[in-house]
Amino acid sequence: MADEFVVTPWRVEGKIDYGKLIERFGTSPIDDELLQRIIQGAGAGHHLLTRRIFFSHRDLDKILDDWEAGRGFFLYTGRGPSGPMHIGHIIPFYFTKWLQDRFGVNVYIQLTDDEKFLEEERELTLEETRRWARENALDIAAVGFDPDKTFIFQDTEYIKNMYPLALRVARKINFSWVRAVFGFDMQTNIGMSFYPAIQIVPSLFERKRCLIPCAIDQDPYWRIQRDIAESLGFYKAAAIHSKFLPPLTGPVGKMSASQPESAIYLHEDEKSVRKKIWKAYSGGQPTAELHRKLGGNPEIDVAFQWLYFFFEPDDEKLKKLEEDYRAGKILSGEMKLILTEKVLKFIEEH
Template sequence: MPDEFTVTPWEVKGKVDYDKLIIQFGTQKITEELKHKIKNLTGGELHVMLRRNIFFSHRDLDLVIEDYEKGKGFFLYTGRAPSLGMHIGHLIPFIFTKWLQDKFKVNVYIEVTDDEKFLRNQEYTLDQTRSWAYDNILDIIAVGFDPDRTFIFQDTEYIRNMYPIAIKIAKKLTFSEIRATFGLETSSNIGIIFYPALQIAPTMFEKKRCLIPAGIDQDPYWRLQRDIAESLGYYKAAQIHSKFLPPLTGPEGKMSSSNPETAIYLSDDPKTVEKKIMKYAFSGGQPTIELHRKYGGNPEIDVAFQWLYYFFEEDDNKIKKIEEDYRSGKMLTGELKQILIEKLNDFLEEHRRKREEAKKLLHVFKYDGKLASEMWQKVHE
């Protein structure tokens, strides 16, 4: 069927119908009422990704807000499976998590799963995935997290401190549950079977409710967590889910680090960015200028517009004007792409500057910062 799609923690295929996905996963749509409550708590401001429903679905976000209003607080947790180079799409959960940290002044735990990447890919060595973790952490730090409230850790380094809670989690989960949740084969290595316990563990780093900003493809992990958390004396994890930034090649699937034609990498120079956008960015325009002037373009399928809408053009009035001009045919596809190219290159130039600074801050976030020091000394009872 042409409208079929697949969303798992490791694969996104087809054109995702997010309304159907909410029903399939049993999550809740973020309502205008919830947005209004958040706006009241953040000084009248909503992040562009909330305003435009890029973060669109949740579990227990209302309870997180209630806890905060009652003075109980909450903490944030997100993560990254390291790869040889991060792309623009990888930054979405980190940009949004950083905004939440700024507004609510809460702790952030960021898990870098070098173990999972090694276990799931036969062609990768552990040395490779550990090396990629170092590079990816620099890109994460460059987003601008508060060094006093952020702990970034690699599983292979922090396993000693996580292991006590991880084995308590593992004892609650059965092979049948893991196999059914992730579609594992009986030939899967036992590391993959145990790994979900490690990804669940950070949801129990504090005796507060944990809010996880992440792509909705990661939701299966938290369904498992929610089944066992209270039996271990912790809150069920709350989540806020994002849509997938469309790949350059069109509205189906998501960007891939292994396919350069689909993505803009954080390391791409200005000429590479321009070449990729002009050559590969899927157009919603007409075949000729004459037809485009007459009939206009379709921003719903135009990748350049969608990237601007997701977060590269934060001004609501400007994005509305761009949309109107493109629909009417006043703005051509090439002109729309040029706007994105300029925005992208400005963003990447600033990101690379901050990434260089991040090299001096690496130990703060991993070992020496206030939260990092506390976590390295802490062993769960």
């Protein structure tokens, strides 16, 4: 069936219907009124918002209420350090930086080296996840966060400071609850069933409302947080959810480290970048002659979708690319070359 897709913190499969996902997760769409409130508060728009890449939320309206009332808020996001970072990983950090720049708020970035060690199917040692945490931290810092308002930490190093609060959180959560939310079974190690308490803690670092920019697959953690936060004397976390940058292999699922050809990594060499993008899934016709006659479909063309998501922030230029591709004036190979140059420039500057 067309609606048979899977979205969990560990698995994203199938062609995702984001409207149905909002219904399934019980989140709210970012409507035009809320979008205008964000733009007004920030003093500017961002194409990740106006193009509805960030499309769903929990209590974003309350974040803006607090901001307008002078109470402020803080940002919390993170990264599971299981390997090198690709472009899909880093885009949410650029949006988080934009929020920090526009609102002047603190940002907490959690590197979950403990969680990635506990995910047994990854077969990573603790030494490996700790090393990846340090390397990923450098890539995240390169985004350009305000050093005076940003705290990047890895769990295994900062756990002493988090553990007392993690215990208070854990006492509120029973195994039946995490099993229902995350699908744990009797074979799941007990570290994984405790881990949600660790991931909830940074949302309680300040006595203000917390806004979490993240991909929507991470939402289950915040459902639990929202059910217990007030009983601990804290605010329910708010969240703003992004769609997934489609993999190079086609408009289904998300990029995966188990499929290196599906992603572009931040430290990838030029030859590899060019080769991967050239092989990317296309929305064009079988031949150039037919494409000139019938045009292409930008909705499934991965090169265009990457431009739409992140690499062409100018709306007028993007509209022209879309129109020319539909009309057959731009071939799929030409679209890929446009993307390639932008990706290479991004990697060089990052």
